[in-house]
Amino acid sequence: MTRFVAILSLSIAFLTASFAVRADFVRGGGGLAEKNIDFAFVNLARFVNACLWNVSCDLTPAERTLLVEMLGDLPREQPPQFVSASRNKSLFQLAGGGPRLAVTEFVVGRPIYVNTDMLYQNDSPEGVKALSVPDAVAMLVHELGHHHGWRDHAALDILGSKVQTFAISVSQKIIYSRKQSQLSIQTYDSQSMVNLTQVLVSDGFELYDLGPQLRDALQCREGVLVGGHLDNVHFNLFEKSPESELNPHYVTAVADAQIFCGTEERKGLHSEDYFRVRFRMLVDNDEGGLYFLRLDEPIVVEFLDCSKDFEACSG
Numbered sequence: 314m315t316r317f318v319a320i321l322s323l324s325i326a327f328l329t330a331s332f333a334v335r336a337d338f339v340r341g342g343g344g345l346a347e348k349n350i351d352f353a354f355v356n357l358a359r360f361v362n363a364c365l366w367n368v369s370c371d372l373t374p375a376e377r378t379l380l381v382e383m384l385g386d387l388p389r390e391q392p393p394q395f396v397s398a399s400r401n402k403s404l405f406q407l408a409g410g411g412p413r414l415a416v417t418e419f420v421v422g423r424p425i426y427v428n429t430d431m432l433y434q435n436d437s438p439e440g441v442k443a444l445s446v447p448d449a450v451a452m453l454v455h456e457l458g459h460h461h462g463w464r465d466h467a468a469l470d471i472l473g474s475k476v477q478t479f480a481i482s483v484s485q486k487i488i489y490s491r492k493q494s495q496l497s498i499q500t501y502d503s504q505s506m507v508n509l510t511q512v513l514v515s516d517g518f519e520l521y522d523l524g525p526q527l528r529d530a531l532q533c534r535e536g537v538l539v540g541g542h543l544d545n546v547h548f549n550l551f552e553k554s555p556e557s558e559l560n561p562h563y564v565t566a567v568a569d570a571q572i573f574c575g576t577e578e579r580k581g582l583h584s585e586d587y588f589r590v591r592f593r594m595l596v597d598n599d600e601g602g603l604y605f606l607r608l609d610e611p612i613v614v615e616f617l618d619c620s621k622d623f624e625a626c627s628g
């Protein structure tokens with residue numbers, strides 16, 4: 314039987330862009346860290362490709378070869394499985410070390426087991442922090458590297474952190490600046506004309522991928538949408554404050570957009586500019602005054618053509 318291998322030293326986990334979560338968080342289907350990992354897995358090809366195509370990712374020839382192989386075999390890989398080490402003591406325990414964040418085997422397509430006991434950091438000054446999307450990207454690259462025969466954990470830590478660092482460098486995260494707010498919007502841009510900036514909204518409990526809504530909302534002046542970049546994302550604090558922020562109220566955020574349009578075959582690409590995207594969400598408070606997104610109202614994504622509607626784009 315293939316020996317399990319451990320991934321990711323403790324030191325690399327919990328880098329930047331973590332989310333705070335309520336300590337008593339219990340919800341079916343996993344918490345925010347699990348959702349961040351699932352998102353990273355589903356979108357891993359974009360993170361890896363962005364790194365491969367950008368010199369600032371600074372890959373060695375061997376790392377480049379491994380990432381290309383990894384991309385080719387991604388369709389054969391399965392989503393990570395979440396297991397508590399307290400219930401499966403031997404699974405994450407390797408000789409000569411403490412419990413590991415994740416383990417797998419040296420074969421493409423074999424399961425990646427993620428230790429749910431290590432996904433949340435309890436001793437942070439801001440409260441409990443969940444493993445972030447960039448952390449998850451590093452973990453998955455490390456793990457999938459083992460599937461391709463790399464046995465050197467340290468080398469895979471380095472490669473994972475390169476892809477992770479690149480993911481952070483093309484991301485933006487804004488936090489709604491209200492007391493006790495953990496409401497945030499996070500974007501990831503793959504710096505490609507044929508991709509759309511990814512947009513994630515989280516209140517610290519739930520994670521919403523606004524990609525499909527954004528793609529539906531964007532409209533080319535000429536041709537069909539191929540890709541686009543969102544920039545300058547910010548909460549619209551110019552809006553009148555609600556009577557009491559302890560009641561349910563709408564929060565809006567806006568971003569500038571540049572889009573790339575062409576034919577159905579993605580030919581004749583041209584850039585269109587001077588657009589704005591507006592995100593509108595209903596938030597509520599619990600007894601402790603902590604904000605959360607209301608699940609009964611979908612987040613609305615609006616696309617504004619500032620050349621036609623200057624008023625709507627001001628502010």
Ligand SMILES: [Zn+2]
Nearest residue numbers: 319320321466
């Ligand atoms: Zn390893």
